[in-house]
Amino acid sequence: MHIVPLSVAPLSRTLLRDDILSRLRDAIVDGSLAPGEQLRDGDLAERLGVSRTPVREALLELARAGLVRSTPGRSTVVAPLEDRAILDAQSVVAAMHGVAAREAVARLTPADLDEMRAANADFTAAQRRGDLDAAVIADARFHAVAVSACGNAAVAGVLSQYEPVLRRAERLRFGSHEGAESAERHARLIAACADGDAEAAAHLAEQTWRSLSLAPRTDTHPTPTEEHRP
Structure with missing residues (x-):
């Protein structure tokens, strides 16, 4: 992204x-x-x-x-940001990433795995230095590898519609301890993909998204001022 x-x-x-x-x-x-x-x-x-x-x-x-x-x-x-909309999107996005990982494992190349490792390293570094934009971009790079490799247009289409709902809420999460936990889950997912274990990869990919604490914090978004309006 x-x-x-x-x-x-x-x-x-x-x-x-x-x-x-x-x-x-x-x-x-x-x-x-x-x-x-x-x-x-x-x-x-x-x-x-x-x-x-x-x-x-x-x-x-x-x-x-x-x-x-x-x-x-x-x-x-x-x-x-509303709890119900976030939870609905989370269920759909988690399921689609599970499908993507399952279908991608047999197609992932060594270069794909290297890209996942590099994206996770960038994510970890950005999260540690508090660079929210870089963390979100690196996380998107990481998950995009399997989505691209699986070649499933329906999965990609659903994710393009509902994943942005989660990305809004994710930006509140990456500054917390959960950012480090995401990096660890990414590493386990990479290992499953490298081992060719499609079912483990699908489970880890889905759980990575289901485990996110994405409840909105109402104090994070003040009412926009006139200078921010289009």
Whole structure:
């Protein structure tokens, strides 16, 4: 996952809706767009250098993923972090990563395993120095290896919709002791993959996501000020 702020140079008008979706989703995940913040399609379109149509389509997709909340005839806002939505997404994401790991084990190359080790090392180092952005990016790199290797488009599609919900909550977790525990679980998962044990890998991958303490902390997201609004 590569986090790109919305304040950078406008996007080309030739870019597809998916590019807009990715930019808005990353801004919500990294907190640039805060819970409760109003999203005006016209303002966002101007900032991104596109028409309103791809922005509206992206907002609809974000609403389906639970990252945006729309009230017909009224307003669209960044959805708050809610326990039920997080737990629902966690169950789905954990199951999909289990499937990905099971199907990936037979396909993982030595280079893939080296990438998992390198990503986990980067994650550990970032977590220790308190670099939240780097920790989130390294963690995403780690899990992306199996998702890519398994070649299951359905798994990738479900994860692209629901994993960002967890990434928002994860950012609260990586500064705690649980960050170190994640690195240890990653190491056990790598060992299972290297041993060719698909069932153990699937179990570890699923438990890695199910074990996350992702309950939101309401004091972490103050009400956005006018200077942060689009």
